[in-house]
Amino acid sequence: DPVEDKLALLEFVNNLPHSRSLNWNQSNSVCAYWTGVTCNEDKSRVTAVRLPGIGFNGPIPPYTISRLSALQVLSLRSNLISGNFPSDFANLKNLSLLYLQFNNFSGPLPLDFSVWKNLTIINLSNNGFNGSIPHSLSNLTQLAGLNLANNSLSGELPDLNLPRLQVLNVSNNDLNGTLPKSLERFPRSVFSGNNISFESVTPNMPPVFPPSSESYPKPKNSGRLGETALLAIIVAGGILGVVAFAFLILVCCLRRKREDMLSDKLQKGEMSPEKAISRSQDANNRLVFFEGCHYTFDLEDLLRASAEVLGKGTFGTAYKAILEDATTVVVKRLKDVSSGKRDFEQQMQVVGSIKHENVVELKAYYYSKDEKLMVYDYFSQGSVFALLHGKRGEDRTPLDWDTRLRIAIGAAIGIARIHLENGGKLVHGNIKSSNIFLNSKKYGCVSDVGLTTIMSSLAPPISRAAGYRAPEVTDTRKAAQPSDVYSFGVVLLELLTGKSPIHTTAGDEIVHLVRWVHSVVREEWTAEVFDLELMRYPNIEEEMVEMLQIAMSCVVRMPDQRPKMLEVVKMIENVRRLDSTENHPSPGNKSESLTPPQLVVGTESSTSSQ
Numbered sequence: 001d002p003v004e005d006k007l008a009l010l011e012f013v014n015n016l017p018h019s020r021s022l023n024w025n026q027s028n029s030v031c032a033y034w035t036g037v038t039c040n041e042d043k044s045r046v047t048a049v050r051l052p053g054i055g056f057n058g059p060i061p062p063y064t065i066s067r068l069s070a071l072q073v074l075s076l077r078s079n080l081i082s083g084n085f086p087s088d089f090a091n092l093k094n095l096s097l098l099y100l101q102f103n104n105f106s107g108p109l110p111l112d113f114s115v116w117k118n119l120t121i122i123n124l125s126n127n128g129f130n131g132s133i134p135h136s137l138s139n140l141t142q143l144a145g146l147n148l149a150n151n152s153l154s155g156e157l158p159d160l161n162l163p164r165l166q167v168l169n170v171s172n173n174d175l176n177g178t179l180p181k182s183l184e185r186f187p188r189s190v191f192s193g194n195n196i197s198f199e200s201v202t203p204n205m206p207p208v209f210p211p212s213s214e215s216y217p218k219p220k221n222s223g224r225l226g227e228t229a230l231l232a233i234i235v236a237g238g239i240l241g242v243v244a245f246a247f248l249i250l251v252c253c254l255r256r257k258r259e260d261m262l263s264d265k266l267q268k269g270e271m272s273p274e275k276a277i278s279r280s281q282d283a284n285n286r287l288v289f290f291e292g293c294h295y296t297f298d299l300e301d302l303l304r305a306s307a308e309v310l311g312k313g314t315f316g317t318a319y320k321a322i323l324e325d326a327t328t329v330v331v332k333r334l335k336d337v338s339s340g341k342r343d344f345e346q347q348m349q350v351v352g353s354i355k356h357e358n359v360v361e362l363k364a365y366y367y368s369k370d371e372k373l374m375v376y377d378y379f380s381q382g383s384v385f386a387l388l389h390g391k392r393g394e395d396r397t398p399l400d401w402d403t404r405l406r407i408a409i410g411a412a413i414g415i416a417r418i419h420l421e422n423g424g425k426l427v428h429g430n431i432k433s434s435n436i437f438l439n440s441k442k443y444g445c446v447s448d449v450g451l452t453t454i455m456s457s458l459a460p461p462i463s464r465a466a467g468y469r470a471p472e473v474t475d476t477r478k479a480a481q482p483s484d485v486y487s488f489g490v491v492l493l494e495l496l497t498g499k500s501p502i503h504t505t506a507g508d509e510i511v512h513l514v515r516w517v518h519s520v521v522r523e524e525w526t527a528e529v530f531d532l533e534l535m536r537y538p539n540i541e542e543e544m545v546e547m548l549q550i551a552m553s554c555v556v557r558m559p560d561q562r563p564k565m566l567e568v569v570k571m572i573e574n575v576r577r578l579d580s581t582e583n584h585p586s587p588g589n590k591s592e593s594l595t596p597p598q599l600v601v602g603t604e605s606s607t608s609s610q
């Protein structure tokens with residue numbers, strides 16, 4: 001246990017009256033038991049303190065919190081803390097996220113913000129801070145969110161040249177003067193309730209994220225319906241439900257009959273099974289298994305397997321194939337491979353050599369002139385896309401916040417791992433939720449690695465993939481690591497909002513998720529983007545806002561302004577270290593302790609959940 005940190009925390013809590021009791025027992029381990037406290041991996045230091053709504057009343061006792069010099073996250077929001085901004089916080093050099101909103105702080109803001117070089121989010125809103133906004137904020141190069149709304153700050157807004165700043169709010173203060181050039185990119189609403197003049201602002205200046213020609217729904221009240229409409233929907237839903245159920249039973253009955261041999265399935269394409277089987281005898285056209293793969297079937301067995309189409313993707317069709325010994329695999333049949341055998345095999349070797357628990361392992365491949373196949377483990381739970389958007393109504397199992405966090409961190413680590421491959425040049429090229437699965441530890445795991453380089457170039461599709469594609473990717477072969485970061489940002493938004501990247505509203509409006517989220521956030525500092533399904537979990541709002549910031553930094557327009565995947569991993573790890581005892585148990589039961597995946601080149605492969 002971090003003894004010194006423990007003493008500092010005890011001094012803090014014993015000297016600050018509070019109305020809710022904390023289980024901070026001196027004889028218990030800080031890292032394992034104390035509510036709101038998170039430690040680093042080796043449990044030598046406290047790295048996060050989150051104590052929102054504890055009823056703390058009075059000034060922060062000096063020289064207590066400030067002794068936690070390894071602290072990265074400090075949240076004391078929604079308390080009754082008064083007094084000045086503690087000057088000894090200058091010792092917290094590693095601070096990355098600072099939440100002190102909704103308290104009774106007063107006095108000036110710290111003059112020198114440059115002591116906190118790692119700050120990414122500052123929320124000091126809804127306090128009584130006065131004086132001017134310090135210019136030193138512009139030294140915070142990592143800053144992505146700054147909320148100073150609802151204070152009594154006065155003077156002029158400094159020229160804050162912070163390219164990473166995504167969300168700003170200084171509304172409802174006593175600020176005056178003209179809006180500095182560097183802040184013109186933010187919507188006017190974030191400056192409202194002040195005396196700021198927008199004189200210098202060029203009229204009709206395009207916003208940073210130009211609204212699309214496609215319309216998106218109004219962020220506010222868009223989801224509210226009248227009672228009659230609601231009733232009509234419920235009745236219609238009921239009828240539809242019955243019809244859908246009957247249809248489902250019919251489909252299930254027919255399905256068994258429809259399951260064909262994989263060879264028949266392939267034959268329905270361009271190639272006869274006989275041809276394929278005869279090729280399997282050709283030593284040059286064998287099914288090539290990768291080292292460590294325990295499968296024993298050959299191409300013939302595979303073609304004899306009963307198969308079911310899982311879906312048609314950008315690069316071909318995926319089949320679920322069940323072999324005679326009940327082994328279930330996924331066979332991906334590629335169409336439009338542009339590279340020759342040598343390049344194809346080389347790329348397969350690169351992909352097949354990645355053995356990491358957050359990357360779906362390529363088990364085998366097959367190459368012949370007419371046929372290119374890839375073999376993977378089968379993930380019975382389905383993809384993250386299916387988990388998020390699949391079943392609705394009664395059949396639906398909500399995807400809880402912990403699972404979404406695990407998916408995010410796992411997938412981020414998987415992509416970062418892929419980016420280390422091939423001399424740090426490998427690109428995934430097709431990150432989307434239907435290519436992310438849950439590994440045996442329920443962390444995200446990325447599939448479909450590196451196909452873009454061997455396939456013919458494709459113009460941006462109108463299909464589902466379009467919503468994930470970075471704006472600079474005009475054809476699939478132009479994908480690069482920053483465009484993977486963009487696509488991952490879209491997946492994060494999908495996890496946070498529960499919405500598909502491109503979807504239509506009831507009124508048939510096409511909604512582009514990235515633009516929609518921008519439009520909501522632009523309107524105000526708001527929680528309206530979050531999936532309603534997540535609202536049942538207590539105390540996760542802050543983590544969701546942090547994730548939203550990360551997602552927004554990934555989907556910025558300019559590729560060079562996006563963080564590198566390794567940075568994204570660190571940012572997500574900061575949201576919550578998943579190795580600590582859970583601070584946010586799911587309703588009803590306490591979550592188990594989690595072991596996060598590591599980025600290091602692992603030998604453990606992804607394990608499908610069969």
Ligand SMILES: Nc1ncnc2c1ncn2[C@@H]1O[C@H](COP(=O)(O)OP(=O)(O)OP(=O)(O)O)[C@@H](O)[C@H]1O
Binds near residue numbers: 316330430447
């Ligand atoms: N190993 C797997 N286990 C279970 N389902 C899978 C597996 N691989 C793919 N699928 C599912 O099969 C369907 C088709 O996959 P496929 O990868 O061919 O297309 P896609 O993901 O929709 O698009 P893209 O080709 O652009 O990746 C998807 O729903 C996908 O989630």
